[in-house]
Amino acid sequence: MATGRTHRPATRSRGIPEATVARLPLYLRALTALSERSVPTVSSEELATAAGVNSAKLRKDFSYLGSYGTRGVGYDVEYLVYQISRELGLTQDWPVVIVGIGNLGAALANYGGFASRGFRVAALIDADPAMAGKPVAGIPVQHTDELEKIIEDNGVSIGVIATPAGAAQQVCDRLVAAGITSILNFAPTVLSVPDGVDVRKVDLSIELQILAFHEQRKAGEESTGHEEGAGAVPQAPVAPHRTTAGGPGADSGRQGPDGDVPAVMPA
Amino acid sequence: MATGRTHRPATRSRGIPEATVARLPLYLRALTALSERSVPTVSSEELATAAGVNSAKLRKDFSYLGSYGTRGVGYDVEYLVYQISRELGLTQDWPVVIVGIGNLGAALANYGGFASRGFRVAALIDADPAMAGKPVAGIPVQHTDELEKIIEDNGVSIGVIATPAGAAQQVCDRLVAAGITSILNFAPTVLSVPDGVDVRKVDLSIELQILAFHEQRKAGEESTGHEEGAGAVPQAPVAPHRTTAGGPGADSGRQGPDGDVPAVMPA
DNA sequence: CCATGTGAACGGTTTCACAGCC
DNA sequence: GGCTGTGAAACCGTTCACATGG
Numbered sequence: 199m200a201t202g203r204t205h206r207p208a209t210r211s212r213g214i215p216e217a218t219v220a221r222l223p224l225y226l227r228a229l230t231a232l233s234e235r236s237v238p239t240v241s242s243e244e245l246a247t248a249a250g251v252n253s254a255k256l257r258k259d260f261s262y263l264g265s266y267g268t269r270g271v272g273y274d275v276e277y278l279v280y281q282i283s284r285e286l287g288l289t290q291d292w293p294v295v296i297v298g299i300g301n302l303g304a305a306l307a308n309y310g311g312f313a314s315r316g317f318r319v320a321a322l323i324d325a326d327p328a329m330a331g332k333p334v335a336g337i338p339v340q341h342t343d344e345l346e347k348i349i350e351d352n353g354v355s356i357g358v359i360a361t362p363a364g365a366a367q368q369v370c371d372r373l374v375a376a377g378i379t380s381i382l383n384f385a386p387t388v389l390s391v392p393d394g395v396d397v398r399k400v401d402l403s404i405e406l407q408i409l410a411f412h413e414q415r416k417a418g419e420e421s422t423g424h425e426e427g428a429g430a431v432p433q434a435p436v437a438p439h440r441t442t443a444g445g446p447g448a449d450s451g452r453q454g455p456d457g458d459v460p461a462v463m464p465a
Numbered sequence: 466m467a468t469g470r471t472h473r474p475a476t477r478s479r480g481i482p483e484a485t486v487a488r489l490p491l492y493l494r495a496l497t498a499l500s501e502r503s504v505p506t507v508s509s510e511e512l513a514t515a516a517g518v519n520s521a522k523l524r525k526d527f528s529y530l531g532s533y534g535t536r537g538v539g540y541d542v543e544y545l546v547y548q549i550s551r552e553l554g555l556t557q558d559w560p561v562v563i564v565g566i567g568n569l570g571a572a573l574a575n576y577g578g579f580a581s582r583g584f585r586v587a588a589l590i591d592a593d594p595a596m597a598g599k600p601v602a603g604i605p606v607q608h609t610d611e612l613e614k615i616i617e618d619n620g621v622s623i624g625v626i627a628t629p630a631g632a633a634q635q636v637c638d639r640l641v642a643a644g645i646t647s648i649l650n651f652a653p654t655v656l657s658v659p660d661g662v663d664v665r666k667v668d669l670s671i672e673l674q675i676l677a678f679h680e681q682r683k684a685g686e687e688s689t690g691h692e693e694g695a696g697a698v699p700q701a702p703v704a705p706h707r708t709t710a711g712g713p714g715a716d717s718g719r720q721g722p723d724g725d726v727p728a729v730m731p732a
Numbered sequence: 733c734c735a736t737g738t739g740a741a742c743g744g745t746t747t748c749a750c751a752g753c754c
Numbered sequence: 755g756g757c758t759g760t761g762a763a764a765c766c767g768t769t770c771a772c773a774t775g776g
Contacts (some may be wrong), residue, residue, distance in 0.1 A: 206551050216767095222674070223671040223674040228655075234765075242735070252768090265638075267737080269734075271735070286674050288677060292673075301568070301571055302569075304570040309669060315673070356673070356680060379680060380676040380680045382673060388517035402576060404487075404490040405649050405665050406582070406649060408487055408754065409623055409647040409648075409649060410584075412663045413647045416646060418754095482748090484744080484745060509758070519747085524757090525759085525760080534757080537756050538754070539754070709764050
């Protein structure tokens with residue numbers, strides 16, 4: 199009974215840990231900023247601060263890429279920018295299609311961060327015939343009927359789904375069938391894809407819910423605080439970017455150990 | 466350096482692991498769907514499939530909340546919906562302000578997922594005087610000058626930043642000074658906030674870059690051999706949905722700085 | 733000396749496998 | 755029998771601390 203064990207660690211090719219990969223774009227941006235200011239070198243400490251991580255982690259991350267630094271000195275900015283870009287595959291051009299040109303899709307199409315990082319919006323696709331031909335961010339929207347052709351003609355391998363939840367899986371299936379192997383999903387749905395296809399999801403409401411969880415906890419912790427937050431520290435200088443105070447402290451105060459709570463049962 | 470971290474005693478008895486918290490919204494969504502279809506109970510296996518995780522993980526996650534299931538049967542859908550909602554703090558109403566009403570801000574304002582989860586857009590704020598008064602998603606945009614007043618009057622504790630990178634830290638400082646203690650940041654900047662303030666970041670460009678990394682890897686792999694089956698498995702029906710390979714695990718957006726977001730604003 | 737690079741310790745997360753209960 | 759709940763093991767990621775080498 200294949201326990202679905204066929205999955206490989208995703209981080210297969212014995213190489214860079216997934217967690218490190220996820221931080222490379224972060225370092226890259228900090229480095230790009232330094233590069234623009236013509237800063238020649240940075241220490242792990244400085245770069246870490248700029249990227250919002252700690253220096254030990256940064257050095258460990260870089261150690262997976264190779265020994266690109268100079269002991270006693272630091273890292274050469276330009277060199278690192280190149281190395282990381284190459285590692286991420288950003289030295290090549292990635293055509294991307296965005297499906298679902300609603301508010302979000304339009305925002306994404308207008309997003310400048312794409313082009314500046316090796317991504318190129320090859321096409322905007324929407325199911326609404328009325329949208330066809332209308333230019334969004336300077337690119338004419340095409341109808342869903344053209345999806346397969348667009349992907350083939352442009353050799354697109356990355357697709358962005360910004361459709362309503364109901365259409366997401368269907369769009370996903372077509373994208374995959376057409377040859378897409380990486381998908382960025384903004385629709386609040388779990389997409390089913392065959393092995394070999396990568397899916398990353400961005401869910402706005404989930405992020406808010408996680409914040410709400412911590413917010414609730416803070417409130418409960420502050421006794422019966424009424425006017426909380428009145429004394430927020432102004433924070434002028436770039437203080438230790440310890441954004442989230444060491445994560446959720448997990449006080450024990452809330453909720454009894456055993457089932458409590460009014461049992462709201464299904465009617 | 467100032468090691469003055471406000472380290473909490475660490476997870477004691479009732480502390481729910483961060484990784485679990487991050488998945489609760491996922492379960493909640495799947496459960497809500499089941500609830501709407503009037504499904505009375507689900508097994509961990511079914512629910513896990515619907516949420517895109519494996520059942521062992523799901524059961525472990527639920528075990529942190531309490532013993533809400535029935536052995537040999539499964540979980541009562543309605544009851545679980547309630548329990549998770551309560552745990553996440555969604556049984557109360559969370560007023561939210563969105564700052565920066567460009568393309569993205571407008572998209573967020575129009576996003577239905579907020580309202581359906583206990584979040585209420587209390588106000589839309591933008592620095593452009595020309596925007597003032599204009600309704601977006603039925604809510605009139607207010608000028609930044611009103612920021613502090615709006616937050617106080619509405620008792621807002623969660624803020625969403627969708628401004629250009631350059632304005633983000635400044636807006637953040639004002640939000641925090643006004644009493645905001647949780648921030649969802651879409652701007653590509655590392656925000657500095659005082660202890661006690663939670664920041665989560667959503668970054669579009671980073672997600673794409675991570676996809677590019679894996680995409681590049683797939684391409685390179687194919688030339689050396691096909692044994693890895695880079696191609697999609699010919700599975701028409703819903704295959705094992707491993708939604709996100711290495712996806713935004715536990716901390717997709719936790720204070721991790723960096724991001725390149727669509728901050729489309731009045732330049 | 734200085735800051736990198738890294739083995740080793742540590743802590744959190746996932747998976748396993750089975751005991752417990754319906 | 756079926757499925758939950760959970761110790762224990764395996765795994766992964768982070769942090770520590772120091773050897774290494776410019």
